[in-house]
Amino acid sequence: MAVDVVAVRTAGLGSVPEHLLGPVERARADGYRRAEDRRLSVVASLLVRAVAGRTLGIAPGVVAVERRCPRCGGPHGAPYVDGGPLLSVSHCAGLVVVAASGLPVGVDAEPADRRDMSDVAGILLGEGEPVPADDAGLLRTWVRKEAVLKATGLGLTVDLTAVRVSAPDDPAAVVHHGPDPGLPIALADVALPGAVGAVAVLSDSPLEVRTLDGTALLAGL
Ligand SMILES: CC(C)(COP(=O)(O)OP(=O)(O)OC[C@H]1O[C@@H](n2cnc3c(N)ncnc32)[C@H](O)[C@@H]1OP(=O)(O)O)[C@@H](O)C(=O)NCCC(=O)NCCS
Incomplete structure (x- = not known):
């Protein structure tokens, strides 16, 4: 199953065409107090428009981006573009990542130098689940699980312990998905600048990740 993963670091990006944003995206961005968080939101919205517009063959400025929570139908959750690819967004520490696929997709990224991982082991690992040897292993496990929960749309309404993934040094795979054990979920690690990433797609085929x-995509807007 093909999945596109597009990453951009906001540092050194220069000015971006904010005028392409719609009023809802602009209001979301303006809701952030810190300038760097606003910047991440603006860049994420532009990247979503660029990726969807590219697939649909239309200009990014006319892409109609909505939010449709699969749980409650409310206007939040992952961005959605009617007729376009299914999308997922992650942002952290100056990095924006957008994943796009033909089936429900989830992407997660965390800074590679995140050092509080042993503190989160308690909420990450279920009873009897092998404990990764170090912070890097915990981080890898974290992003794999979050990618899965974003692909299903459940997000953190479900405990991370409800999902089990392969050991950090083994190829990425879902070992058990508690909320729906029969659901096909393909998982892959993603190499990102300065971050650890994973992408999941609700598919029974192995992932073909295209980065x-x-x-360059933003420069072309
Ligand atoms: C999304 C979530 C897993 C957090 O991820 P995080 O590591 O803190 O942040 P990330 O940057 O990786 O991801 C944030 C993005 O995930 C997306 N997202 C939000 N909720 C999502 C969900 N339920 N499923 C998939 N993606 C979701 C959004 O695109 C969001 O970015 P944006 O709002 O700027 O577009 C967590 O905030 C969450 O579960 N939120 C939803 C809770 C929910 O569903 N509540 C019930 C509503 S009825």
């Missing part, structure tokens, strides 16, 4: 240069 695209987000900076």
